[in-house]
Amino acid sequence: MPAGLSMRPASPFRLAGGSGRNWGRSQRGAARAGWVLSLPALAGVAALLVLPIGQAFYYSMTTWNGITSTWVGPDAYLQLFEDPTFLRVLENNGLLLLAMPVVIAIPLGIAFLLHEQIAGWKFFRSAVFLPTAISWVVIGVIAVRFYALHGILNSMLSAVGLGFIKTNMLGSTHEALAALAITLIWSQLGTNTIIFITGLAALDPSLAEAARVDGAGPLTVYRRVIIPQMIRFIQFAFIITVLTAFTAIFSLIFVMTGGGPDYGSTTLEFYVYQQAFSESAFGTGALLGVLLFVIVAGISVVQVRVLRARI
């Protein structure tokens, strides 16, 4: 009978003094349907995401080369922080954050221009967004050609008479990470631009209008009226980009630098792979993975707060 959903419990049948027994039965039917419909998701996530996190936590306290495993305990974490390579890797993650202002500012500028609906804005929007469809591997392949000794960057430099600056960024311990960051910026322009365009479209235009009537110039309007309203979108883009930089550019590093030279462009995520699948140090790999998970969870808590503030 009625109101199985009980989205609004006061169904006409109940109001008419309806049969509580029937209502209860269909309520149970709905509950069963609800569980069965969500069960595949729950089972899949539990078996393939939650359980492995638990396993990773256990492995992280062992030394394990794939054949023999020895229990180390929580000391494993302390030992790791004495490892200079690990600290170097952590520093690389931190240095990637330096790219964040750029990866926010450029898309913000592009979004402003597109929002003004200049001629051909639809084409420009597609052009900016296109790299979103391209794999990190291909982006990496192109980036290698760009930075190579006989690559695009150097031929561009010599074309404008700066040929004496022969760069070999990927071959330099310090510059490889910068090359990686620049490539990351390029590939994230589209996603962030789309986020900001959405934000600009959702703005209340009357505020900017009021400011304009009060005599504020567009620069002031942008800085004092529009940017403050955009803060939540900026935070969202920031967090998405940090998560990408920390957890999703394995392939880019794999193709561009292989983590080198001398761990110069290895991030935590890539170090997991190196430790586990090149060095067969599965315990250390798992530990690094757990640390990455903790970092991401921290960032995600911030994001959930941001989202909640918006709703």
Add this chain to the structure above:
Amino acid sequence: MSQQAEQTELARSADQPDAGSAGLAGSASHGSPATVSSPARTRLTRRRRIRPARIVMFVTMIAVAVVMLYPLLYIVMTSFKSEVQYELGGGFSLASWRILVSSQPILRELLNSLIVSSCAVALIVVISTAAGFAFAKIRYRGRTLVFVLVVACMFVPLPSIVIPEYVNVSRFGVLDTYWGAIAVYAALGIPFSIFLMTTYFRGLSDDLIEAASIDGVSMWKMWWRLGVPLARPAMFTVAVLQFIQIWNDLLVGLLFLQNINDRTVTVGLALLSSGRVTSIPVLMAGSVMSIIPPIIVYLIFQRHLVRGITMGMGK
């Protein structure tokens, strides 16, 4: 406000945006010679003076478009050169494409990619449509808990679980089979897809469902007959996002599909690029080949992709 005052007000507001917008465009393109000073006096001149700013904006966007599109143009052009032509600069040749197809199992890799990503996407769409409907439209005990648990897994990074995942998949004997990779891809895609589907279903009115429930229609039928057809746009969004993601992934393929006969095109390309003697035009031809399917999907379903990204903000 008197007529006079209103007019001066208009003139003032007309004058300011002008100077400022030129200034903005100028700052965007780093010190381009936009006319920032010389104040406009009348509303008539305002119309004409908007133009330089707009031109600067347009030119800026052209520059941006070149930066975004040139790399793609570069790989396409380079792929149509032979090794020698690449070294020397000019020319056009299909040699590299011929070498690619004859020396690399690229067609097989494309097929593998297609099988793995379509199966995983199909699983994700079915599972997330079911769960999204349950979370948004059915009230049952434990619903919120399950929803939070599943969606929170959105933030489990692949590198954090890849080692246990590898262990489990080999224990189940599905390493180097499509099934292992499909299961891992599906699990990774499900949390975010469920988040999108639930958001979408919540936005749909309850009226139809209520009417149907009064008629005694079971929840199953409601999901299948009402929920699934209504959710078609969101299903497209989920499918497009996940297809591109899975097609472009390297790590799962690299570890879980190591046989040369099973590996995906992204893995093949990454290995090709790390080979020391690989001819660059051949590598470029492989790159072009591997991005054609996602680009086609992108061009057809761009709208859905954009919606997927912005829906992620909880809109």
